[in-house]
Structures are given as C-alpha cells and as structure tokens.
Amino acid sequence: MNKIQYHYTNFAKQAFFAICFIYALLRFLIMAEIVLFKIEGYYQATNIPLTLLMYLAIFSIIITLFRGHRFCYSTYNENQLTFHNNLLRKTRSLELKNAKVAVFDTRGVSFYSSPSENFSQETPVFFLPFFRDGIIEAVQINRFYKMLKEMPDMQVIKRFKVLPGYSKKWNFVTIAYGFLAVIVFLSCATPLTLFIVLLQNH
Structure with a gap:
C-alpha cells in the first residue's frame, strides 16, 4: 500500500x-x-x-x-483509497472503480461517480483533503495524481498550478x-x- x-x-x-x-x-x-x-x-x-x-x-x-x-493519513493502491483519522479512530474508503472523475482543487481531491460539466453542484462520493492541521506531502500526492492519470476509466481535472499550501502567498x-x-x-x-x-x- x-x-x-x-x-x-x-x-x-x-x-x-x-x-x-x-x-x-x-x-x-x-x-x-x-x-x-x-x-x-x-x-x-x-x-x-x-x-x-x-x-x-x-x-x-x-x-x-x-x-x-500526524493523526491523519491516506493509504491507496490501484483498487482502493482509504483515509485514516487516528485521533477519532475512524476510516473511510473508496473503491476507485466506483469513481470516474477526480477533481484536484484548492481544498483537496473530490471523486465523482460519473462525468459532469458542473461538479460544484454535485456531492462527491469521496473527498481527500489537502489540509489536516498541516499540508499534504507534495511528492506523495503527486505520485497519487500520476497513478490516477494512468487509469483508463478515470478523468482527472487539476484546478491549480501550484499545490495549495506551497505557493508564496x-x-x-x-x-x-x-x-x-x-x-x-x-x-x-x-x-x-x-x-x-x-x-x-x-
């Protein structure tokens, strides 16, 4: 994993x-x-x-x-993505085959079950946050991004140039x-x- x-x-x-x-x-x-x-x-x-x-x-x-x-992290492979919250002792998972679109925006990665022209009006089936009392590791999220791009049934949309939390602002x-x-x-x-x-x- x-x-x-x-x-x-x-x-x-x-x-x-x-x-x-x-x-x-x-x-x-x-x-x-x-x-x-x-x-x-x-x-x-x-x-x-x-x-x-x-x-x-x-x-x-x-x-x-x-x-x-340190309390939150995610694990993933080609089939499943799981978000862990050790502070609350909770986990939530997504079977990647059930997601067709992944939108990388300024808050995190939103997964949708079907393509749409207006994602802001839909509820994502899964959300991976970029901020959890800290910023997401750039190298690790970039590796995840590349894996999603290589999946034939996944549409990947990125709405930023610099990973949120790493820009000069x-x-x-x-x-x-x-x-x-x-x-x-x-x-x-x-x-x-x-x-x-x-x-x-x-």
Missing part, C-alpha cells in the same frame, strides 16, 4: 506551539513551588486537583496541536506564527523570573 501523509504547515507554527508548551510548563512549575514551599497567601487558595487537571488539559491540547498533522502564515512565537517567548520572561526568585528564597 502507498501512503499519503501530512506535513506541518511551517517551522514557525511548530516553534509557536513549542514555546507555548514552555510557557505553560513555567507556570506549572510556579504552581508546584507554591504547593511545595507552602507559600502563604497562595498555597491556601490553590485548588490542587483542579489546577493539576487544568494543566493536564492545557498540555494535552498543545501536544495535540503540535502533532496534529502562504508566507504570510509563517510570518503570523513567527510573530506570535516571539510574543509568547517574550512573555516567558515573567514566569521564568518568578520561578527563579521563588527557588532562591526557599
């Missing part, structure tokens, strides 16, 4: 989530110091079970977002995540300083 995977959108996005994790970790360590050193005025007001549950949820969300592009996404990463990184200074002060004074 051949595989079509997803890649993280850009390095700045991954750096943003990593720094968010560090920021949350610093806040967690401060809370741990408050509990460990029983700092007056704060220790008594701390609901330890609820706080631990909150930080567990925060860490889980950040890790899920950081690795989100997506640079603004990198810039936006880079800006957010810098803001969160600068915000780490306060909890880091507080963590060090509490450690030195106790």
Whole structure:
C-alpha cells in the first residue's frame, strides 16, 4: 500500500506551539513551588486537583496541536483509497472503480461517480483533503495524481498550478506564527523570573 501523509504547515507554527508548551510548563512549575514551599497567601487558595487537571488539559491540547498533522493519513493502491483519522479512530474508503472523475482543487481531491460539466453542484462520493492541521506531502500526492492519470476509466481535472499550501502567498502564515512565537517567548520572561526568585528564597 502507498501512503499519503501530512506535513506541518511551517517551522514557525511548530516553534509557536513549542514555546507555548514552555510557557505553560513555567507556570506549572510556579504552581508546584507554591504547593511545595507552602507559600502563604497562595498555597491556601490553590485548588490542587483542579489546577493539576487544568494543566493536564492545557498540555494535552498543545501536544495535540503540535502533532496534529500526524493523526491523519491516506493509504491507496490501484483498487482502493482509504483515509485514516487516528485521533477519532475512524476510516473511510473508496473503491476507485466506483469513481470516474477526480477533481484536484484548492481544498483537496473530490471523486465523482460519473462525468459532469458542473461538479460544484454535485456531492462527491469521496473527498481527500489537502489540509489536516498541516499540508499534504507534495511528492506523495503527486505520485497519487500520476497513478490516477494512468487509469483508463478515470478523468482527472487539476484546478491549480501550484499545490495549495506551497505557493508564496502562504508566507504570510509563517510570518503570523513567527510573530506570535516571539510574543509568547517574550512573555516567558515573567514566569521564568518568578520561578527563579521563588527557588532562591526557599
């Protein structure tokens, strides 16, 4: 079976989530110091079970977002295409013999059971998305595209020149995540300083 995977959108996005994790970790360590050193005025007001549950949820969300592009992938051969979602533990499949048209547009690949002049008004029998918390691997989707082109009963339509997610206009996404990463990184200074002060004074 051949595989079509997803890649993280850009390095700045991954750096943003990593720094968010560090920021949350610093806040967690401060809370741990408050509990460990029983700092007056704060220790008594701390609901330890609820706080631990909150930080567990925060860490889980950040890790899920950081690795989100790994949860979905597709497998295929000359007969069948299957989309896997490991996060929801779901799969859906298409027998390629039941599809006559494959439309590659800016959102993904839509498969239709019969030829038509206006695909926008029809419901596809199967949809393979280009974006799932990341962008689809260019080499792998190109290999899949070539396989479909070689199938005698399959009409393949491509409605873009550059694979969505790889064009220059997506640079603004990198810039936006880079800006957010810098803001969160600068915000780490306060909890880091507080963590060090509490450690030195106790």
